[in-house]
Amino acid sequence: MGAKQADTPDARRRAMFWQIVDDYSLIGIFIVLFAVLSATVQYFFSWDNIVGLALSVSQIGMVSCTMMFCLASRDFDLSVGSTVAFAGVCCAIVSNATGSVALGIAASLVAGALIGFINGVVIAKLNINALITTLATMEIVRGLAFITSQGQAVGVTSEAFFTLGSAELFGLPVPVWVTLACFVVFGILLNKTIYGRNTLAIGGNPDAARLAGVSVDWVRIAIFLIQGLVAALAGIILASRMTSGQPNAGEGFELNVISACVLGGVSLMGGRASISGVLVGVLIMGTVQNAMSLMNIDAFYQYLVRGTILLIAVLVDQLKNRRQSR
Structure with a gap:
């Protein structure tokens, strides 16, 4: 009876919602980040800078x-x-x-x-x-x-x-x-x-x-x-x-x-990984670093930002593991 109650339309919709969030949220974050930096940081969207970022x-x-x-x-x-x-x-x-x-x-x-x-x-x-x-x-x-x-x-x-x-x-x-x-x-x-x-x-x-x-x-x-x-x-x-x-x-x-792997959704508990997630994680880390350099932000603050990103990524990983273990 409990299993039937758990498998309700609302439960399935919630599960589908969280699956979509897991699959596409990181890509969405990168697109928004890239668009904002392109509009606000001088030279960020130049071809030379994009090539330099990739390198x-x-x-x-x-x-x-x-x-x-x-x-x-x-x-x-x-x-x-x-x-x-x-x-x-x-x-x-x-x-x-x-x-x-x-x-x-x-x-x-x-x-x-x-x-x-x-x-x-x-x-x-x-x-x-x-x-x-x-x-x-x-x-x-x-x-x-x-x-x-x-x-x-x-x-x-x-x-x-x-x-x-x-x-x-x-x-x-x-x-x-x-x-x-x-x-x-x-x-x-x-x-x-x-x-x-x-x-x-x-x-x-x-x-x-x-x-x-x-x-x-x-x-x-x-x-x-x-x-x-x-x-x-x-x-x-x-x-x-x-x-x-x-x-x-x-x-x-x-x-x-x-940091790039964890940010890209690779679980520290093992058993979960996505190559596309890792790619986006690498790009987010590089994009943030590149933008901070273009804005002449002091290196000490860059350490702070990178550490904060890693901490957030680990917290998100823990939340995913808890939700999936329920």
Whole structure:
């Protein structure tokens, strides 16, 4: 009787309303924000600024695609900022030593994948908490970046290296195209493949996923390995844009990435993720940052605004989880 009463037309309408809010509210917020800033902030709606905005969020966008999988599986990775820095330094050093940019890029990608693989094995096989593991890895990898570079920026002698970060294709910088490709590829992985379904299943209930035949440990390891690989790619591109590998690059990067994912509706409790939501989350974070810079708002206040946005995103995530658990 209680079930029949709960399944009333009013209840269905309320459920439909909240579903629409969940699906489209973030897109609506971004459209309103973009329109208001275009009308009120000088130069915001110029083509050069829009391209600059897309370029500024390109590295965060790349890594957000893979952080989405970490969060959706109830894990997260605090080592991505350090991996970005180490990959840039590694690429610069190997490129200079061998005279081959290709070898430098390959070495950095292998190093990033290895960092991710180690994270995954320690977390999945040794059952060490992801927070502690990646916090330790963050410090270790950052230390390696400073040791290998002797605490100095490592310039690259090959002009070909700079092309990756500065070249344009159809009017847009190459890093922007790489980011768009990441969103397409990982969107397909999330929505159209067994890998994506298994990730969400693990985040929803890892014990049930294991009983259903999902190789939970190896899926988690694969998630972290891919995370390290993409973080290394972002580090290579960032080093190309900065014309050197810098050991202090990417500081605070992991928090920006996690903020964009949570703002985009990826649940910290696992089991829920949307590639379109992550894209909008990245754009909102970048748009706010870009507008504050154009308005010459002091950097101290920019920290305050970013922190407030993250707090609001976490509160909204908690409200969604409570509503869905009723």
